[in-house]
Amino acid sequence: MNTVKQLLKHKNFMFKLGLVICIGWIVIAIFAPLLTPYHPINDQNIVGRFQPPSAEHWFGTDSLGRDVFSRVLYGSRISMSAGLITVLISFGVGILFGGIAGYVGGVVDDVMMRFSEMVQSFPPLILAMVIAAALGPNISNSILAMAIIWWPNYARLTRSIVISVKENDYVTASRILGASHLRILYREILPNSIGPMAVMATLDLGNAILMFSGLSFLGLGVQPPVPEWGAMVSDGVLTFNYWWISTFPGLAIFSVAIGANFIGDGLRDYLDPRMRKRA
Template sequence: MSELSPTKPFSRREWLMSDRPQSRMQARLGRAYLVWSRFASNRLAVVGLAIIIALLLVAAFANVLAPHSPVAGDLRNARLLPPGGEYWLGTDDQGRDILSRLIYGSRLTLYVVILVAIIAAPIGLLVGTIAGYAGGWVDSILMRITDIFLAFPKLILALAFVAALGPGIENAVIAIAITSWPPYARIARAETLTVRNSDYIAAVQLMGASPTRIVLRHIMPLCLSSLIVRVTLDMAGIILTAAGLGFLGLGAQPPLPEWGAMIASGRRFIMDQWWVAAMPGFAILTVSLGFNLLGDGLRDALDPRGSNQ
């Protein structure tokens, strides 16, 4: 009689990459592991993720990290001091520590980015999926409205809305969100047109699902990966738009340490005291680069045509 060989235990990776998952949880974990493997193989994407994680940590622990007050300064003894010593990044024309203002300004940056994403992305997803699934005159009306918003430059349209609503960080968020949803609607509509005639949707229709349930429960989840990538890539543009509004005095109002407003206040000293405007500009550059690298990595990792290796 031949001896039976002992069963070789599966490694964790083999369990995650199994072609025959035994449960939905195993299938979801396997998919997440595959996406992370693709993402981690892109070094620039990991750098972008590290920048965003650092931004989150700086914003969360701003009270601990900031060495000075972000709004109060020593106008008599610390006005326009160069970087070094007690003030690592120098001071501004009000004697305020630029490093502390940058640290606290990261909270405003995340506040704007997160709120715009929460408002604009669901609106674009809803408009796009309804237009793509309904078709006909519904599609024509919704897409023509979308085209009207896309016809105007985003910053100009945001300026118009802020002028109507009044200056302030909340109104700036609303204005940016109103101008940011059309690209998401376009992406969601394109994804919906791809899947609405698929066998999967036809089977759901045969089971008696209503159009509302089909859109909300079956089509929207299929559009999320493309939408997440586009939202991540748009974060840099949102930051620049918010900084532009702050630069023009229509965003966060003094003495809030908003990076665009800091550049505006430092432009008068750009020739002699360059650090006043250069430091917030470098912060905007770094965070925007981080979001772009992260978005590129997510696009490659979530690409269904990517390698399964």
């Protein structure tokens, strides 16, 4: 708790801005039904389609006459959770994989790292497309596909941090006291490695949302008529005269990505002892 308080006191304005943006989107995602004037799927009005932004439809209407504002707000539910889940899965798998490789070292490390390099050697978007296409295009398969291509980043970062942290005397001291390997990893190494990884996770949140939107844009993420930002941008591309259809979901993606990056930057500055004022 203390750390969180110190973090908030930290003068970084950008960090707070990022926090406001991301928490704002999470609140919107949770309370979407209360905030939207129309239903995102059922309130279709073919007669009133392609309406420009107005007092009635703040972000205009799309090709089926649905309210873009409502769809953007509802879209946050899927986009935000897809990004978060992808990052969380990769984070968990990466920590486990990289932690073991870095801690055990030797042949185990070599084999595990060659495996992660193998995954990384594929072009990410194409591999995700292949996996999503093979499993069938729906939300959970797309998230799975993204997690599969995403975890090696975390594994490699975790490994390199663990290798440097395990050289510390307090790890040796713990071994001399007779602690088990699991206990050493969990009590000594992990708490001292988590910082840079948390930074990477926040920075990645934006990327994951972008990529998921990319998959949806290509028709592999969510299927219409479910509102999702990437899919909505893709909707508007064919009818570019009606700029509002693509622009507003695009701005939503942009805001989350940049908010997450601000948080990540702030976190990194805070964790870097040279940037941190003594408490």
